[in-house]
Amino acid sequence: MGDLGSAPQRYTGVRGTLDLRRLRLFAFPLCLLTLLATSACNKTSNARTEAQAQSKPTGERKPAPDFTLQDANGTSLKLSDLRGKVVVLNFWATWCGPCALEIPWFIEFEQQYKSKGLEIVGISMDEDGWKAIKPYVAAKKVNYRVVLGNDSVGQLYGGVDSLPTTFIIDRQGRLAFPPHVGLPGKNEYLNEIQTLLDEKQQADSRAFIPGTLLPGAAAAAHR
Amino acid sequence: MNSNKPRDEFLIPLQLTWSPGPLTAESVSYPQSEDIKVGPDTLSVFTGKIVLVTKFRAGSEASALPATVTGKLHYQACNNQMCFRPVTVDVRLPVVIQ
Numbered sequence: 213m214g215d216l217g218s219a220p221q222r223y224t225g226v227r228g229t230l231d232l233r234r235l236r237l238f239a240f241p242l243c244l245l246t247l248l249a250t251s252a253c254n255k256t257s258n259a260r261t262e263a264q265a266q267s268k269p270t271g272e273r274k275p276a277p278d279f280t281l282q283d284a285n286g287t288s289l290k291l292s293d294l295r296g297k298v299v300v301l302n303f304w305a306t307w308c309g310p311c312a313l314e315i316p317w318f319i320e321f322e323q324q325y326k327s328k329g330l331e332i333v334g335i336s337m338d339e340d341g342w343k344a345i346k347p348y349v350a351a352k353k354v355n356y357r358v359v360l361g362n363d364s365v366g367q368l369y370g371g372v373d374s375l376p377t378t379f380i381i382d383r384q385g386r387l388a389f390p391p392h393v394g395l396p397g398k399n400e401y402l403n404e405i406q407t408l409l410d411e412k413q414q415a416d417s418r419a420f421i422p423g424t425l426l427p428g429a430a431a432a433a434h435r
Numbered sequence: 436m437n438s439n440k441p442r443d444e445f446l447i448p449l450q451l452t453w454s455p456g457p458l459t460a461e462s463v464s465y466p467q468s469e470d471i472k473v474g475p476d477t478l479s480v481f482t483g484k485i486v487l488v489t490k491f492r493a494g495s496e497a498s499a500l501p502a503t504v505t506g507k508l509h510y511q512a513c514n515n516q517m518c519f520r521p522v523t524v525d526v527r528l529p530v531v532i533q
Contacts, residue, residue: 306445307511308518313474339521348445374517394517 267407273386276301276379277368277426281335281359284342284349289333289359292385297331298408299381300401303361303372305337306348310395311376315352317398321405322356328409329383332356335365337375370426380404382411436512438468438479446478446511447521451487453506457498457532458491460506473515493532504528 267273276299280290291299302318304311318332336358338344349358366372369379369391378392378401389404439449453460466486468479491504506528511521 305518305520307447307521309443309446309473309476309478309513310515310517312476337520344445374519376517395515 267382267388267404267411270382270384270386273382273384273388274426276381276385276387278385279365279368281361281365283357283359284346289357291333291381294331294333294381295385296383297329298325298383298405300330300332300405301335301369301379301381302333303335303337303366303369303375303377305375306340306344307338308375312352314376314378314395314398314401315354317401319353319355321401325405325409330405330409334358335361337361337366337372368426380408382408436481436510438481439465440468440479442477442479447509449481449508449510451489451506451508451526453489453491453504456504457502458493458504458530460504461490461492464488464490473513491530498532501529501531504530 276291278290278292280288282288291301300318300321302311302314304315315334318334321330322332334349334354334356336345338360341360345358345360361372369377374393376392376395378396379387380389380392380401382388388408392400437446437448441448449465451463453463464487466481468481470477471480472478504527506526507523508526509521509523512519
């Protein structure tokens with residue numbers, strides 16, 4: 213394969229150099245193109261200290277955009293029907309390695325905290341649909357609701373360009389923390405979940421706002 | 436990004452395909468991949484600059500003129516914190532058939 217736009221090659225078998233660094237991908241830092249075990253980039257991406265993980269004051273929390281998606285059985289899940297529960301809304305895909313690392317955590321959270329009002333919802337962004345998702349969730353023994361997402365729902369949440377991306381929603385249907393773009397630590401999730409489970413349910417006249425777009429990228433929506 | 440032969444069946448491989456045209460692609464050779472550890476898993480990946488070699492064949496009917504071979508490169512990239520959605524880019528290769 214020749215360089216894009218190069219001079220014509222004679223036919224002898226074509227050898228082309230693919231410079232992965234020059235490929236047009238999404239607009240993200242160059243260092244993210246390289247798979248590294250450790251890097252400065254990884255230390256700063258999605259790095260939040262315990263202090264920063266405090267929930268937003270209730271008056272500053274924006275409503276989570278409402279949507280309806282289907283699970284593997286065709287049953288609809290409407291986000292606003294989960295009001296009264298703490299919801300972990302996780303955008304993921306079967307081809308996402310970091311997503312696979314946090315699935316066992318979600319399984320554990322579902323087991324430990326469902327009775328206290330936690331609901332985990334996995335939104336798969338697999339373009340191959342249930343053909344890819346079903347065997348995967350069966351193999352992983354996923355015990356929480358998984359629905360098939362689409363770009364429209366991704367856009368409601370600021371455009372989900374990378375996976376995993378996770379939102380933590382309080383019992384009143386509001387986004388209580390900045391979103392997790394990438395893989396956080398397990399304790400980061402746990403702290404946020406426990407914080408919201410412990411919050412007293414407050415009467416709130418604000419309901420889920422259907423189809424409300426979060427401005428800008430998901431990571432900037434709550435700065 | 437994932438190599439052309441990722442170790443997990445669910446991962447998306449790097450794949451170069453060519454459209455029918457003045458030349459027929461007989462084979463595509465990929466470079467040696469690297470193994471890296473991400474959590475408990477070992478991934479087969481390509482990093483930095485790599486070279487893909489395609490062996491083409493010109494049919495007897497091919498005319499000795501400049502021509503363009505077109506194809507698609509499909510890939511999906513991650514680091515150990517996040518993944519980016521699969522991408523397909525068009526590839527155009529000007530050739531001279533002699």
